Amino acid sequence: QKEVEQNSGPLSVPEGAIASLNCTYSDRGSQSFFWYRQYSGKSPELIMFIYSNGDKEDGRFTAQLNKASQYVSLLIRDSQPSDSATYLCAVKANAGKSTFGDGTTLTVKP
Amino acid sequence: SAVISQKPSRDICQRGTSLTIQCQVDSQVTMMFWYRQQPGQSLTLIATANQGSEATYESGFVIDKFPISRPNLTFSTLTVSNMSPEDSSIYLCSVEQRSTEAFFGQGTRLTVV
Numbered sequence: 744q745k746e747v748e749q750n751s752g753p754l755s756v757p758e759g760a761i762a763s764l765n766c767t768y769s770d771r772g773s774q775s776f777f778w779y780r781q782y783s784g785k786s787p788e789l790i791m792f793i794y795s796n797g798d799k800e801d802g803r804f805t806a807q808l809n810k811a812s813q814y815v816s817l818l819i820r821d822s823q824p825s826d827s828a829t830y831l832c833a834v835k836a837n838a839g840k841s842t843f844g845d846g847t848t849l850t851v852k853p
Numbered sequence: 854s855a856v857i858s859q860k861p862s863r864d865i866c867q868r869g870t871s872l873t874i875q876c877q878v879d880s881q882v883t884m885m886f887w888y889r890q891q892p893g894q895s896l897t898l899i900a901t902a903n904q905g906s907e908a909t910y911e912s913g914f915v916i917d918k919f920p921i922s923r924p925n926l927t928f929s930t931l932t933v934s935n936m937s938p939e940d941s942s943i944y945l946c947s948v949e950q951r952s953t954e955a956f957f958g959q960g961t962r963l964t965v966v
Contacts, residue, residue, distance in 0.1 A: 786957040845895040
């Protein structure tokens with residue numbers, strides 16, 4: 744079992760729809776959870792982080808964390824073609840290295 | 854957020870040679886990491902660059918192949934030694950501030966011929 748697993752893609756949604764990206768992790772000691780967006784040929788950039796159970800909203804993005812289920816998700820509302828990218832879930836136990844999932848490629852069709 | 858300058862941005866190298874990649878940060882950071890990302894795949898951590906001491910390598914990566922230096926809190930280098938075509942990949946420098954989110958350099962696209 745991988746330490747961080749993301750739902751297999753690619754994921755395709757129409758413009759204006761909600762895109763839902765999911766991630767599960769195996770280390771119950773994980774404390775910090777991150778979502779990165781990576782455009783083709785570019786390096787990853789942080790879009791959301793969450794530390795506590797529940798929802799965290801930032802503009803069109805909502806991160807959801809459920810530590811009991813070891814599950815973290817990212818919702819993108821009103822999806823735009825510019826959201827088309829690979830989304831990486833990352834998990835950290837404490838200070839130190841992050842463990843990344845394999846990523847989910849999202850395509851938003853106009 | 855930290856501003857990271859990584860160079861070279863790309864290179865084409867002959868097999869058997871070595872390439873050194875530099876990572877410069879505009880502020881002092883606690884943690885610096887080196888990742889590899891092969892086409893269509895996620896990030897694989899090579900090692901944690903420790904300031905003033907030997908790097909901590911992940912399983913499958915060794916110092917003889919990927920020597921790392923970190924002379925201070927703002928700079929690190931990764932050398933890919935005795936390269937083969939299998940080393941063709943994107944290499945990424947990453948830093949963390951306040952023990953939270955990671956920031957990435959622009960990456961180095963390496964092709965070994």
